[in-house]
Amino acid sequence: MTWLITGGAGYIGSHVVRELVDGGERIVVLDDLSTGDPGRLPAGVPLERGTILDLPFVTGVLRRHEVTGVLHIAAKKQVGESVERPLxxxxxNVEGLRTVLEAAAATGVERFLFSSSASVYGMPDVDLVTEQTPCLPMSPYGETKLAGEWLVAAAGRAHGMATAALRYFNVAGAAVPELGDPGVFNLIPMVFERVESGRAPLIFGDDYPTPDGTCVRDYIHIADVASAHLAAARRLVADPDARLTLNIGRGEGVSVAEVIETIRKVTGRTDIVPEVVARRPGDPARVVASARLIGEELGWSARYDLEEMVASAWAGWRHRH
Incomplete structure (x- = not known):
């Protein structure tokens, strides 16, 4: 059994690679290195550098390495950028996925796991978001992830592949410092950057209908995300008829203000005083996962809490800076 992991040299992908390698799985990585770093990969893991848009290249990789399962993580993932550059x-995200699926079908791949996102839900007006909550994405990025789920499910039915789509909520932290998030697009690294440059961290609105007035989200440690991938991959091996769509979250909501307070505690920077600014258009008050189904289907649950996420993210930030 050999797994191809697309985007395996990126922040999320490299954690998944290490989790599967530690779990005894045989891995090959395909990455164009536009945001990935080959130094993130464990020794001995083959890296094929190229684009998922190149069908002959992807097909060749699958054949050369006798791949029987794909974990498709490669994607563009910035919501704001997707609004500016929808094409x-x-x-x-869609044509790239279609190309990988076409290559997988042509080479007899039997299992396909797709990295999706909670962005498919948009602004759900529910306390806990279940997999049956209506999907109403609010950005081209979210649309591409929802379209990707449809495409994976259709291809799986047509070509006899066991399939799974994993909808990540707010990913944070690092399993080890050298695998920390290199981007500054999510709340925790954004706060780190502003504090380290002597600027106040920003809170976009404190008048939401939440306990402290700031937005509430479900934060999930990247190591938990990686372990969910291993559990899902093994389920696809055990069940050739699997058709799964699962949330990856803790089922616990944390407010922006609570995250910043945790950062103050972990970093020892008690002088951090956030600045409240206007709401950002489209930010829902609360988005928190129901993690019941993934527990039932995979026997998986999150292990790490918010303080552990922030501490590991801070260690990764200091490692890079």
């Missing part, structure tokens, strides 16, 4: 996002 680029549809090409990279």
């Amino acid at each position: 680029h996002y549809y090409r990279e």
Whole structure:
């Protein structure tokens, strides 16, 4: 059994690679290195550098390494950028996925796991978001992830592949410092960057209908995300008829203000005083996962809490800076 992991040299992908390698799985990575770093990969893991848009290349990789399962993580993932460049996002995320699926079907791949996102839900007006909550994405990025789920399910039915789509909520932290998030697009690294440059961290609105007035989200440690991938991959091996769509979250909501307070505690920077600014358009008050189904289907649950996420993210930040 050999797994191809697309985007395996990126932040999420490299954690998944290490989790599967530690779990005894045979891995090959395909990455164009536009945001990935080959130094993130464990020794001995083959890296094929190229684009998922190149069908002959992807097909050749699958054949050369006798791949029987794919974990498709490669994607563009910035919501704001997707609004500015929707054609680029549809090409990279939908056409790229279609190309990988076409190569997988042509080479007899039997299992396909797709990295999706809670962005498919949009602004759900529910306390806990279940997998049956209506999907109403609010950005081209979210649209591409929902379209990707449809495409994976259709291809799986047509070509006899066991399939799974994993909808990540707010990913944070690092399993080890050298695998920390290199981007500054999510709340925790955004706060780190502003504090380290002597600027106040920003809170976009404190008048939401939440306990402290700031937005509430479900934060999930990247190591938990990686372990969910291993559990899902093994389920696809055990069940050739699997058709799974699962949330990856803790089922616990944390407010922006609580995250910043945790950062103050972990970093020892008690002088951090956030600045409240206007709401950002489209930010829902609360988005928290129901993690019941993934527990029932995979026997998986999150292990790490918010303080552990922030502490590991801070260790990764200091390692890079």
